[in-house]
C-alpha cells in the first residue's frame with residue numbers, strides 16, 4: 001500500500017462508546033506514534049453516543065460500576081470516577097444513571113481532545129456525519145463529511161452503533177406515516193408527544209421497552225400500557241451485588257458442536273450450582289469471557305438453530321435490568337397499569353387517531369389492541385443489507401462492506417477488517433467494531449465486550465500501520 005508522508009491519518013466514524021474507547025486506547029499505547037485521529041460524530045458532544053446521551057435520570061445503567069471502566073486493565077476507573085461525583089454523595093449507586101456514564105465518557109474524551117497524548121497521538125472531533133468513504137488511487141480512503149470537508153485516511157473505522165428497529169409488521173406499512181407511530185424509540189422528543197392520559201402499546205418487551213415505561217412514568221403518564229412480547233417474558237433482574245461466583249467451565253463446551261448439547265451442559269451446571277446454593281446468574285456470568293468462542297464454535301446450521309429457538313430466551317437472561325426496574329414492572333403489572341400480551345404483532349392498521357395492532361399466537365385466537373400511540377421496541381436493525389444511510393449504502397455498493405449471511409452485522413476477519421464478497425480484506429484499510437461485529441461474537445453490545453474490541457483494534461492499527469511509516 002503506498003503511504004503518504006507523516007503523520008498517519010486514522011478516521012473513526014461514530015463517536016459513541018465504541019469509537020471513543022478506540023480513540024482513547026490509541027492515546028494510551030506506547031509511543032512515539034505519529035498518528036492523527038479524526039473522530040467523526042454528528043452529536044455536538046462526542047462520547048456518550050446513543051445509549052448515554054439522553055438527559056433522563058430515570059434511565060439506569062444495566063451493569064454495575066465495576067464492569068464499566070473504559071479500560072479493562074484499570075477495572076476500577078469508572079467506579080473511582082463515580083465515587084467523586086455528586087450522584088455518590090449518599091453512597092455510590094449500584095446502578096447509576098446512564099447520563100452520568102455519558103458524562104464520564106465525554107470528560108475522558110474531552111481531556112484527550114484538549115492536547116496531544118504523551119505518545120504523540122492527536123485527536124480531533126468533527127461534529128458532522130460521514131456520508132461516503134470512497135477509495136483513493138493511493139490506497140487511502142476519502143472520508144466525505146456532510147459539511148463538505150474530506151478526510152484522506154490511511155485507515156477508516158466504522159463505529160456506527162445501533163440503528164433504529166425495522167418496521168415490526170407488514171405488508172401494509174401505512175402505519176409508518178401515522179403521527180401516533182413511534183418508529184424510533186430513541187428519537188429525541190418522541191415521547192413528549194404522548195399525553196398523560198393516552199394509552200400506549202409497546203411492541204417488544206426487552207431493555208428498550210423497560211426504558212420506555214420508566215420514561216413515560218417519569219413524565220407523569222398514567223394511562224394503560226399494553227406490551228406485545230413474543231413469549232410474554234421481560235428481562236431478568238440482576239441479583240444482589242457480591243454474590244457467590246461460579247467457576248468457568250468453557251473447556252467442557254469447547255468441543256460441543258450443537259446448541260442442544262451446549263444447553264444441556266449449561267443446565268447441568270445450573271443444577272450443580274443450585275445444589276451449592278449458587279444461583280443461575282453466576283453460571284451464565286462464568287461463561288461471559290468465552291461467549292464469543294462458543295458462538296464461533298458452532299457450525300452455521302447450529303447458529304441458525306440458536307437464533308430461531310434460543311436467542312430470545314438468551315437475551316432475557318443475559319441482558320438483565322437493575323432490580324429497581326424489575327420492581328417497577330411488578331408494581332405496574334399488579335396495579336393493572338401494565339399488561340403483557342404474549343404473541344407477535346403481525347399487523348398495525350391506522351384507524352383515525354388510533355392504531356390497531358393485531359397480535360397472533362400459535363394455537364390462540366387473534367387479539368386486537370388499540371391505542372393512539374404505538375412504540376416500536378423491537379430491537380435495533382442489525383441487517384446491513386437493509387441499512388440505508390448514505391455511508392453504508394456507498395460502501396455496500398462498492399463491494400467493500402459485506403453483510404453476513406445471518407443478517408447480524410458485517411463480515412470481518414479476526415481483527416475487525418471488513419471483508420469483500422470474495423472473502424478478502426477490502427482495499428483501503430476499513431475496520432469496524434461494536435454491534436456490527438455480531439457475526440463474529442454474537443455478544444457484541446455491552447461495554448465489557450466493546451472495550452476489549454477497542455483495545456485489540458488499537459493494537460492492530462498501531463502495529464500494522466504506524467510501524468510502516470517512513
Ligand SMILES: Cc1cc2nc3c(=O)[nH]c(=O)nc-3n(C[C@H](O)[C@H](O)[C@H](O)COP(=O)(O)OP(=O)(O)OC[C@H]3O[C@@H](n4cnc5c(N)ncnc54)[C@H](O)[C@@H]3O)c2cc1C
Nearest residue numbers: 014016017018049050051061062129130160161434446447
Ligand atoms: C438505549 C441503550 C441503552 C444501553 N445501556 C447499556 C448499559 O447500561 N450497559 C451496557 O454495557 N451497554 C448498554 N447498551 C449497549 C450499548 O450499545 C453499548 O454500551 C455502547 O453504547 C455502544 O456504543 P457504540 O459506539 O457501538 O454505539 P452508539 O453509542 O450508538 O454510537 C454510535 C455513534 O455513531 C454515530 N454515527 C452513526 N453513523 C454515523 C455516520 N455516518 N457519521 C458519523 N457518525 C455516525 C452516531 O451518531 C452514534 O453516536 C445500551 C444500548 C442502548 C441502545
